[in-house]
Amino acid sequence: MKYRNKLTAIMGASVILMTSACDSFLDVNENPNNPEDAPITGLLTNSTYETSLNVYRGGSAISNYVQYLASPNPSSSSDTMDPLNFSSTWFSLYNVMTDLDVIIKKSEEQDASHYKGSAQILMALNLGMTVDFFGDVPFSQSFNFETVTPAYDNDEELYSRILTMLDEGIANLQGSTAISMGADDFIYGGDVDAWIKFGNALKARFLLHTKGSSGYSAAEVLSAVDAGFASNDDDAKVIFFEQRFNPWAQVAINNENLLLGGWISEQFVQALDGTTYPTVDPRLPLMIGTTDDGEFIGTVNGAGRGDAPEQGARSTLIPGQYYTSTLSPLMIATYAELKFIEAEAALDTDKDRAYAAYLAGIEAHMDMLGVSDEDKTAYLTEPSVSVGAGSLTLEEIMKEKWIALFLHPETWNDARRFDYGYKGMDLPANLNPDLNNQFIRRLAYPDSEVSRNGSNVPSVTLLDRIWWDQ
Template identity: 75%
Template sequence: MKFRNKLTVVIGALVVLLASACESFLDVNENPNNPEDAPVTGLLTNSTLETARNIYRAGSATSNYVQYLASPNPASSSDTMDPLDFSGTWFNFYNVMTDLTVIMDKSTESGANHYLGVAQILMALNLGMTVDFFGDVPFSESFTFETVTPAYDDDQQLYGQILNLLDQGIANLQKESTITIGGDDFIYSGDIEKWSKFAHSLKARFMIHEQGYSASEVLAALDGGFSSNDDDAKVFFFEEAFNPWAQVAINNASLLLGGWISEQFIQALDGTSYPAFDPRLPLMVGTTSTGEFVGTVNGAGRGNAPESGARSTLIPGQYYTSETSPIMIATYAEMKFIEAEAALASDKARAYAAYLAGIEAHMDMLEVEDAAKAAYLADPSVSVGADALTLDLVMKEKFVAMFLHPETWNDARRFDYAYKDMTLPENLNPNLNGEFIRRLAYPDSEVSRNGNNVPQVTLLDRIWWDQ
């Protein structure tokens, strides 16, 4: 079976890679694990798998902020936007980027241009997630093994490097390569054309973050990007090491109480905030024990609902929570909503077509029945016509289609959290002065090891594109 074969590759690679990657702030002057001796094939296996897991980790960190999920406990820090320690998330970003640095160095030396291109694309993605979370971060001095206290680079300048990495990756994919990528690539199994589309799609994602972005450049990137759901960047999991959101759902079924659904998300789909009931809702989350969709208010907790059966939660076996379900890294649906946003000011017909295509693509991904899909797309609150299309509608549908994905937090900040009926959580962190969180705090591990270089910021200080 394909998944079992991939697992065999993973196990073999991890034997070689055990503890190979090291974080920028760890003592790397002496490296007993010597990751330079690991083959690029094994490093790519680990990097593609762990990049998908980083999407999960990042989504887990931010899903309460955008009110996909809510804590069942009142005044929980994950809901109330208190400063949390994301040392583990930070480590995992840098862990992957360290392996990618080795791939790039070894591929450059050997002429393995396809490995070089893929590594540059994955580096851009992981660096971009790190910058989007924290702002200024170490990069230029992080992988040289010359210092344990690397300097912090400016977040706006790092964005320039992210886009350059994507351009370089696209260019290297077009060259001859001494080694062919295959099953060691968990995302596309070595399909270079799809990697190129992925890179163009990521360019569009990162460019649209910028205030005053060039719509024509975003649309040009999309022209080279995904053209159907078949192009989605995703990593399937396997029975022996399954999707981490599946574990959240399984834990919840055992009353370990994770994955409770926010009231905001339920009401965005159940006909409360918008006129139409969305047929995707029962395919994404569970009902209560009485068959209803009931969310949990962020910050308020479960109240008189001591068990998960009285509130909607993630449940095992759905698209996002089956043991072998994929983690979606980037999707065609996301790209259509980026297209709709970018084209809205200049070409409403193109924007409207992209908006409808994004909804349909996500519904097809979830396997919504044709009749239910057609009814939703025909509802007057959805089928508004090109002239009546608004950014609010585009962002609402993108919010649904990006369920549990960390990119939604970037959208929320760009959109100033202006989703319909989204309100501040109860028991909000008083230091936020009645405002939504704008960045993550630097991790405690970094402050303790590299404190002289860590910028002094608050959770209200905005990163460069969120001004």
């Protein structure tokens, strides 16, 4: 694509090495690497790059919960849904938001409306991920450095701010600007029209989360869809470069070197190999590897590798595929996701539109992976997939969206909204007994936050639901 090439990425990488992101608001009141002395160009480079890594970090955190991945070790906390310490993910989210807050303020001083708009969209995304993971979180007192114990804001009220930031960001991108973005933007290379579509795609995503609330409007979701991505060419992604591998590629490489990670859940394998559903999905060999015997065999979440102690006896992520090549992009938001959002939002009022969007979402993901036209046609016309507009259900939409959002943190939001209702998705073996035979509903607040800001940290359990998951 015209705004993405390796040279731009390598040039941007040097900026990242020179640009120090601000330490978290929880670390110190006076930061010796104060980003207010950094130009908005360098801060945007770091923010676009690190936002993609925050999507990876979130996907890594929840991939076992939605049974993309499984641990090779029995009773692993990542499988059994024990409370885990996500301090590094928390700090990474807030470090990016701190830089984005500076971009917004400096853009106002410099009349750089396009920088401000892109920063507002990225702020909405990073704040939205934080709220979706943890519920109530600090925000209003987080970036003035007047306190190291900021108050927590209500998660539902923060969602209103997220949607407002998206609207304001889109409006700022549509206006004039004294300074234009360019190669410092790792996502779109300064393409303002693409940023506007991205903002609308995120608006559709976050509005859909509110589906169970009184303020939900399917028409509003569909309006955002209409202004969002028009094809795979519009996908929001960061392409990696030779100095820094795609992190999922690193997981696959590490696994080959016996640092075990990236083992595929049995649930994911069986959903695509003809076991759970009546057709074999041609995407399976393009997404994961086989065993040494050339078979697709998953690992049972919570049970470990069982009677297969040897490396190569279970399917894993392997280097060189779409998600795991060293220069593969990290997908932030995609056209395929947007089509499934459209399908769900239109399902109750316009079955024909919902069905067309459902098929388009499958096709978009297959095109992304490089599925052949013959295999794509065969799958799309298979009776269990080609169900017809009148028979389309939420179950079909959610199943296909789950496949298309492989390794993406948004799937956990879907899983909770869908009450983990995917066919064949059972509770893991050796489940955390505190969950009372229920699936996890939120992440535990990180240990670092409890120790530094404990008086403000809400008292919650892993079963307490955030505001839209009621």
